[in-house]
Amino acid sequence: MTAVALLLTALFLAPTGALAADKIVIGVPTSLNFLEGKEANNSVKLAVDEINKAGGVKVGGKMLPFVVESIDIRDAAPGVPVPEALLGIEKLILEKKPNALVVGPFRSEALLAGMDMLAKHKVPLLGTIAMSPKTEAKVASDPKYKYVFRVSLDAKYFVGYIAGVMGFLGKEFGFNKVFIMNQDVAWARATAGIMTKIFEGKLKWKVVGHETFPTGASDFAPALMKAKMAGAQVIMPVFDMPQSGILVKQWKAMKVPALMAGFISPLTGPGAWKTFDGKIGGALNAIFELGNIPSAKYPPSKKYYDAYQAKYGVPLEAGHGPAPSYASVYLLKAAIEKAGSLDPDAIVAALKATDAQGVMGHIKFSKGNQLIYGNDPQKEALGCFFQWTDDGKRLIVYPPAIAEGTIKLPAGMKAAK
Incomplete structure (x- = not known):
């Protein structure tokens, strides 16, 4: 077998994420023209800018930058059918090949219907708006749905x-x-x-x-x-x-x-x-989540809130979505660095093991990948x-x-x- 043939064979057999990467793509499929979607997307970009300015994400000894690819799936707009929203998500996955998705659908109907698609493509999602507890139940009952996490609170x-x-x-x-x-x-x-x-x-x-x-x-x-x-x-x-x-x-x-x-x-x-x-x-x-309003008694929430206003020139208005969207980018960074890889299963395993402080309080996921909320920021998100x-x-x-x-x-x- 020639050297060229050996190289082609090695490339063909290499698993997803094993090829040399020069960036880490975060996809943001959501209703971008609604307040929560707009400010959540802005918050993702804020976190990405901070991380890239500090050097990026360490993956296998190499520092890689985050890149954001957003798409308006319009699921929050009246009359938009769920299948249309799902087509938008799949378009983003197929064309931009994101390593993970953040924010996700507004409507729980769209998130629930899209869970099989995410399982098929093996793309982790850190959702920050849709609130149905049914997603957590599906994750807990069937391991194929392990790619879906919720960082915001649920109903x-x-x-x-x-x-x-x-x-x-x-x-x-x-x-x-x-x-x-x-x-x-x-x-x-x-x-x-x-x-x-x-x-x-x-x-x-x-x-x-x-x-x-x-x-x-x-x-x-x-x-x-x-x-x-x-x-x-x-x-x-x-x-x-x-x-x-x-x-x-x-x-x-x-x-x-x-x-x-x-x-x-x-x-x-x-x-x-x-x-x-x-x-x-x-x-x-x-x-809905601390950080969307600043608390002097929990400085990380105020640091994020102030950073958002400094970058965009206006204060946060939405009470749901932006803070967990910002936090999700840092959760991804930590998970990728812990995994030492862009392999989606390795990222998911690292996310499930998260035990840290964030802008909403303490970050820890349930068996069904739902961030745990409570009343003490040192023990739960708030x-x-x-x-x-x-x-x-x-x-x-x-x-x-x-x-x-x-x-x-x-x-x-x-x-x-």
């Missing part, structure tokens, strides 16, 4: 934070009457339904009313009046539509003597104060609740480990105990 952790803050309000103020308002979309309906069971079961609260609103609704006054007449002490909103900020403006204008505490997506970022004319003071809102102050600041009030102040009741409202 069960989100409900856990809401239940935690409601329990805190019950102990602190003696509250036990809640009025639920939610958007008529799957995730919001499910959250409201689960919380109803928790209120009436574990928390021993009374649900004094429940209103569901179609996407696009902009008048919440009748429901607010019902909440007031029913004696609600807490109003729990669950919305992600732009118009939902009007709910809080009307709550303020009507002087409803109930604490607003839940999730309204347009209220998460610092720009909400101007958007809603400063009429949102007193509202409590969830931030989500949190903040309260808008009357002078336009966001003050973290839950969990206690990173609380910067105490919850204040609206003017004219008193504790029940």
Whole structure:
């Protein structure tokens, strides 16, 4: 056999990732024209710039740079079918040949449907937006799905934070009457339904009313009046539509003597104060992952938050997605260096063994490759609740480990105990 034939045979038999590489490609398939997707993609690029500036990633004695390849799969847009989103992901995989994917689909339907594709191509995904716990269950039950990780929180952790803050309000103020308002979309309906069971079961609260609103609704006054007449002490909103900020403006204008505490997506970022004319003071809102809001009590979150603003000239507005997207790039770097290879199975094994601190807190994955969230940043990753102050600041009030102040009741409202 000639030398050329021997070389060609060696190249043909070499496994994926064994050939000499001059870069490490990170693919970002997501809905790039939505706030969370845009800021998540920006956060990936921020981490890549930092890592490349520091020399890159060490792979088998060679330093390689990260390169980002993004594609808009539009799965968050109304009417876009799941198969179309999956075609976008596969196009990125086939054409750009990424060593890993970060961020991924918005819609859990798209992520769940794409898990077989990721298994076929053996491409690790560190998802940071889609929230269905079903992906974790699939990973735990079938090893072929081991390539899918979630770095953001999932729906069960989100409900856990809401239940935690409601329990805190019950102990602190003696509250036990809640009025639920939610958007008529799957995730919001499910959250409201689960919380109803928790209120009436574990928390021993009374649900004094429940209103569901179609996407696009902009008048919440009748429901607010019902909440007031029913004696609600807490109003729990669950919305992600732009118009939902009007709910809080009307709550303020009507002087409803109930604490607003839940999730309204347009209220998460610092720009909400101007958007809603400063009429949102007193509202409590969830931030899905620490780092999307900075905590002085956990410096890594503030370092990332400040770095994002310095690079892009504007603060983070999204409460879900950006911080875990930034963290995912550093998780990949550590996993690749630990594996000493770009082999996807070696990267997955190293990711599963991760046990470190990150911008959201402690980083450790469950059996189903879900990042574990809790209330202590030294032990778990964190989500949190903040309260808008009357002078336009966001003050973290839950969990206690990173609380910067105490919850204040609206003017004219008193504790029940």
